[in-house]
Amino acid sequence: MIATERYGDVVRLHMSHWRSRVSGYSVSAYLVRGVLIDTGFPAARTAVARMLDELRPDAVVITHHHEDHAGNAALVASRALPVALPDETLAILRAGEPGIGLYRRVTWGVIRPLTTPLVRLDDAALRAAGLELVATPGHSTDHHSVWDAERRVLYAGDLWLGTKVRIARPNEDPRRHAESLRQAAALSPLVMFDAHRGRVDDPVGALHAKADWIEETVAEIERLAAAGMPHARIAREVLGPEDPVAIASRGDLSKRNFVRVVLGG
Numbered sequence: 162m163i164a165t166e167r168y169g170d171v172v173r174l175h176m177s178h179w180r181s182r183v184s185g186y187s188v189s190a191y192l193v194r195g196v197l198i199d200t201g202f203p204a205a206r207t208a209v210a211r212m213l214d215e216l217r218p219d220a221v222v223i224t225h226h227h228e229d230h231a232g233n234a235a236l237v238a239s240r241a242l243p244v245a246l247p248d249e250t251l252a253i254l255r256a257g258e259p260g261i262g263l264y265r266r267v268t269w270g271v272i273r274p275l276t277t278p279l280v281r282l283d284d285a286a287l288r289a290a291g292l293e294l295v296a297t298p299g300h301s302t303d304h305h306s307v308w309d310a311e312r313r314v315l316y317a318g319d320l321w322l323g324t325k326v327r328i329a330r331p332n333e334d335p336r337r338h339a340e341s342l343r344q345a346a347a348l349s350p351l352v353m354f355d356a357h358r359g360r361v362d363d364p365v366g367a368l369h370a371k372a373d374w375i376e377e378t379v380a381e382i383e384r385l386a387a388a389g390m391p392h393a394r395i396a397r398e399v400l401g402p403e404d405p406v407a408i409a410s411r412g413d414l415s416k417r418n419f420v421r422v423v424l425g426g
Contacts, residue, residue, distance in 0.1 A: 162176070162177050162178070162205075162208060163175065163176050163201075163205070163208045163209070163211075163212055166359070168352075168360060170193065170194075171191060171192070171193045171314075171354070172191065172192040172193070172216070173189050173190075173191055173354065173359060173360070174189060174190045174191065174192065174201070174212060175187060175189045175359075176188055176189065176190065176201045176202065176205045176208065176209075177205075178202070178204040178205055178269075178270075180204060180267055180268055180270075181202070181204070181268050181269065184264070184267070184268045184409070186229075186268055186269075186357075187357070188201060188202060188229040188230070188356055188357060189354075189355075189356050189357065189359060190356075191316055191354050192216055192218060193292075193309065193314075193316070194290050194291050194292060194309075195218055195219040195220065195290065196218060196219065196220045196221065196222055196287075196290055196292055197213075197216075197218040197220070197221045197222070197237075198221075198222045198224065198307050198316045198318075199222070199223060199224055199230040199231070199318070199356065200221060200223060200230065200231060200232060200233035200234055200236065200237055201229065201230075201232055201233050202228050202229040202232035202233075202268075202269035202270055202272075203228060203232040203233065203269060203270030203271055203272050203273075204232075204269060204270030205232070205233070205270075206232075206233055206236060206270075209233045209236060210236060213236070213237070213240065213242075218242065219242075219243075219290075220242060220243045220244070220245065220282050220286075220287075220290065221237045221242050221243070221244045221245070221282075222244070222245045222246065222282075222287070222292070222294065222307055223244060223245075223246040223250055224304065224305050224306065224307065224316075224318035224319070224356075225247075225250055225300070225301045225303050225304040225305065225318060225319070226249075226250045226253040226254055226258060226301065226303055227301065227319070228258075228261070228265065228269045228270070228271075228272040229269050229356075230318065230319070230356065231246075231250065231254055231272065232269060232270065232272045234246075234254055234272075234275055234279070235273070235275055235276075235277045238275065238277040238278065238279045238280070239277050241280055242280065243280045243281065243282035243286070244279055244280065244281065244282055245281070245282040245283070245284070245286075245287045245294060246281075247294065247296075247303050247305055249302065249303040250303045250305075251275075251279065253303065254272075254274070254275040255274060255275050255276075256274060257272075257273070257274035258272075262410055262411060262413045263411075264406075264409045264410040264411075264413070264414070265410075291309055291310075291311055291312075292307050292308065292309055293307070293308045293309075293310065294306075294307060294308075295307070295308045295344075295345070295348075296341075297317075297318070297320045297341035297342075297344065297345055298334065298337050298338075298341055299320075299333065299334050299335065299336075299337040299338025299339070299340070299341045299342075300318075300319045300320065300322075300333060300338060301319075301332065301333070302332070302334075304318060304319065304320065304341075305318070306318055306320050306345060308348060308350075310348075312351075312352075313348070313349060313350050313351040313352070314350060314351065314352045314353070314354070315345060315348065315350035315352070315353045315354070315364055316353075316354050317345065317353050317354065317355050317356070317361075317364075318356050319356055319357070320338075320341060320342065320345060320355075320368075321342070321353065321355050321358065321361065321364075321367060321368065321371060322355065322356075322357055322358065323358060323371075324367065324370045324371045324374055325371075325374050326371075327400040327401065327404075327416050327419060328404065328406065328407070328414050328415055328416055328418065328419060329414070329415070329416075329418045329419040329422050330413060330414055330418060331413065331418055331421065331422065332422075333418075333419075333422050334422065335375050335378075335379055335419070335422060335423055336375075336379060336423075338375060339371075339372040339375040339376050339379075340372075342368045342369070342371050342372035342375070343368070343369070343372050345364075345368050346364070346365045346368040346369050346372070349365060350364040350365065351364070352364060353367065353368075378399060378400075378419075378423075379423050381399050382395055382399055382419075382420055382423045382424065383423070383424075385398060385399065386424055392417060392420045392421060392424065393417060395420050396415075396416040396417045396419065396420045397416075399420070400416040400419060400420075401416065402416075403415055403416055403417070404416070
């Protein structure tokens with residue numbers, strides 16, 4: 162299912178599937194200046210195909226390789242739509258991401274290695290459309306946001322997601338994430354569109370608030386670790402008891418993982 166919301170000439174494409182709704186998840190792509198930002202997840206392929214037929218974007222941007230953002234890369238490639246994406250993202254999509262847990266496959270569907278030839282949209286062509294890819298790693302090593310400098314609008318992908326996100330995957334980097342949040346705030350966006358939370362009207366305040374929280378949390382985790390406290394207890398003390406998602410993901414997306422990635426384990 163895709164529900165649409167309009168903010169001037171920006172169209173939010175709010176995607177969900179019965180399995181993602183059971184899990185409590187949805188994700189949004191955005192259409193602006195004729196460019197589709199992200200492609201949704203594999204289980205939404207039929208709805209995304211209908212959306213492409215209806216809206217007919219001129220090009221596509223993929224912010225990072227996770228399946229709720231890049232899950233229909235093969236679909237847009239099959240239509241010869243030019244795609245702007247980081248080189249690292251393309252390499253991961255070609256090779257396939259190893260070790261995707263059952264909870265991700267159930268929630269979003271399975272993203273297969275990309276074998277369809279892809280028409281690349283280079284940086285100059287993207288800038289000609291009024292948009293720019295900005296590296297914002299931390300959530301993933303290949304994560305990028307999309308910046309509209311003329312209108313000062315940031316399409317943030319998974320950069321923000323809310324101020325206090327207490328769970329993490331094993332390959333996240335909270336320190337780099339905080340740096341990316343500060344760098345995005347330095348652009349002074351007037352509006353931010355988040356892939357899961359929608360429109361954010363105080364983006365600079367929101368980005369700094371999240372960076373502050375991450376830095377304070379990292380410092381507290383480091384302090385307790387230096388005192389010899391075990392990881393599991395640090396997670397409980399600093400982040401609270403585990404959420405159901407930790408059980409559903411078999412610990413892959415958990416508070417204990419947040420502690421692990423901070424401490425390098």
